[in-house]
Amino acid sequence: MTDKTFLFVDSSAWISLVVINDINHQKAVSVFSSFNTKTKLYISFFIINETITKIRKIFSQEKASELFNQYKKLEKEKFLTILPVDRNIIEKGVALLSKHPTPNTFSLTDATNVVLMEKYHIPTLFSFDRDFKKLKTPYLSILP
Numbered sequence: 001m002t003d004k005t006f007l008f009v010d011s012s013a014w015i016s017l018v019v020i021n022d023i024n025h026q027k028a029v030s031v032f033s034s035f036n037t038k039t040k041l042y043i044s045f046f047i048i049n050e051t052i053t054k055i056r057k058i059f060s061q062e063k064a065s066e067l068f069n070q071y072k073k074l075e076k077e078k079f080l081t082i083l084p085v086d087r088n089i090i091e092k093g094v095a096l097l098s099k100h101p102t103p104n105t106f107s108l109t110d111a112t113n114v115v116l117m118e119k120y121h122i123p124t125l126f127s128f129d130r131d132f133k134k135l136k137t138p139y140l141s142i143l144p
Helices: 013-018 025-033 045-058 061-076 087-097 109-119 130-135
Strands: 006-009 040-044 080-083 124-126 141-143
Touching: 006 109, 006 130, 013 025, 013 045, 013 061, 025 040, 040 061, 040 109, 045 061, 045 109, 087 109, 109 124, 109 130
Parallel strands: 006 040, 006 124, 040 080, 124 141
Antiparallel strands: none
């Protein structure tokens, strides 16, 4: 059973939500609309970096700024927590990457997501990135 109370939201989920012609757009809309007032979302500064960069590239700075403002609004409403990525998190992420040698598309951001989820006891990841399913991590459940 997937816990939908505490979720780490990967950049792929945010991008699919914003990009209407994305293959996973309808799934993203469905999952995001299933959240209620008890749902607590988590992201990191790395996720903000990935999503803002991608949305800026696809659309415009204006659209990227809108998304950033949405993050700030959700954070102010206590619906979203933005987790810091410090040197320790990065080092643990690099160590996790070394367990999954190239060639693959598992990124440092992906690895820091997993490290942060473990550190903050966040049981569920909302992501459309298939690389996470390759991880065989017992404490990580993936939505959808």
